[in-house]
Amino acid sequence: MLPKIDAVILAAGKSERFGQPKVLHSFLGEPFVSRIIDGFRQAGVRNISLVLGHNAGEYLRRIPQSGFPYIVINKDYELGQFSSLQVGIRSINNNADGALMTLIDCPHILDTTYDTVVKEAIENPEQIIIPSFKSRGGHPVYLPKWFFSKILDAPPTENLRRLFDDHHTAIHRCEVSDKGITMDIDTLDDLEQLEKLFADRFKGGTVH
Numbered sequence: 001m002l003p004k005i006d007a008v009i010l011a012a013g014k015s016e017r018f019g020q021p022k023v024l025h026s027f028l029g030e031p032f033v034s035r036i037i038d039g040f041r042q043a044g045v046r047n048i049s050l051v052l053g054h055n056a057g058e059y060l061r062r063i064p065q066s067g068f069p070y071i072v073i074n075k076d077y078e079l080g081q082f083s084s085l086q087v088g089i090r091s092i093n094n095n096a097d098g099a100l101m102t103l104i105d106c107p108h109i110l111d112t113t114y115d116t117v118v119k120e121a122i123e124n125p126e127q128i129i130i131p132s133f134k135s136r137g138g139h140p141v142y143l144p145k146w147f148f149s150k151i152l153d154a155p156p157t158e159n160l161r162r163l164f165d166d167h168h169t170a171i172h173r174c175e176v177s178d179k180g181i182t183m184d185i186d187t188l189d190d191l192e193q194l195e196k197l198f199a200d201r202f203k204g205g206t207v208h
Helices: 032-042 056-062 081-090 111-123 145-153 160-166 188-201
Strands: 005-011 048-052 070-073 098-103 128-133 141-144 171-175
Touching (some): 032 111, 070 081, 111 128
Parallel strands (some): 005 048
Antiparallel strands (some): 098 141, 128 141
């Protein structure tokens, strides 16, 4: 029986460096949120939680609602990204064997990367799966169910990388050909550069 994998998208921050709410922005004409959902869905993931925080009430009225089985709010988003991950993990179905986690600023991740991480998670369901490009890690990350308690038992100001260091023997890195996993969209200039870089690979909603 194949493991049941859910997913969490973290989008609770203020997007201060970006200057606009990333959760409302688009990548090559498609909302960040929709592009990420498409990546999860085509990889076979059905239950997806979006974690909002800053200005959540306003964003709820403006984000594309289609495809979201669950939207949760991190009222303590100012404590940092890890606190949003905790909220997302709490929202996951008890029947899930693990969860993929990614950030709202990763709409440029290729569908093949989602496929690879899900495949590796199916083959190694008890391992933490991190995609790598030339030895540099990125998203989406797969977190097995046993790791949920490690996340939830930690203080909300914890750092996920440090938690990974504590469980380094459980980490499985899978090499992908997607250099986008090493690139974040922190500013509008980052977005412009990534749109130019990936324009030929995202045509008509299809990733090549």
